[in-house]
Amino acid sequence: MTSYEIAIWVFMLAAFxxxxLIRRVSPLLHTPLMSLTNAISAIAVVGAILITGEKEASTLSRTLGFIAVVASxxxxxxxxxxxxRMLRMFKKRSPEKK
Structure with a gap:
């Protein structure tokens, strides 16, 4: 197997x-799960910045790194x-004054 085929298999397994996992999570846990995925995305931002900022990076690497930074x-x-927005849904609303 080539490294490309392995990468495709890993991607397909991760997607599945x-x-x-997300489908089976209780709705009460969606907010903490979103916070966790935000933290993981922040790690992706740092990685993309590091790749984009390398001195010896090719133009393609810099372009893809920039796209990765923007997307992340x-x-x-x-x-x-x-x-x-999800957290605001759980806050109690103050009673309306008449």
């Missing part, structure tokens, strides 16, 4: 396991916005 930052920001 991720789908099955977008994922982190939108994840925090969605988590905040």
């Amino acid at each position: 396991l991720g789908f099955e 930052v977008t994922n982190v920001v939108s994840g925090y916005l969605i988590t905040d």
Whole structure:
């Protein structure tokens, strides 16, 4: 097996396991799960910045690194916005004054 085929198998396995695990999580645990995935995405941002900033990186590596930084930052920001929205749903609303 080539490294490309192994990478495809790992991706397919991760996608399947991720789908099955998320599908079986109780709705009460979605907010902590979102926070965890935001932390993992933040690690991806750091990795993408490190790859993009290498001195001897090719133009392709820098371009892909930049795309990875933009995609990861977008994922982190939108994840925090969605988590905040989910947390606001659990807050008690103040009674309306007549």
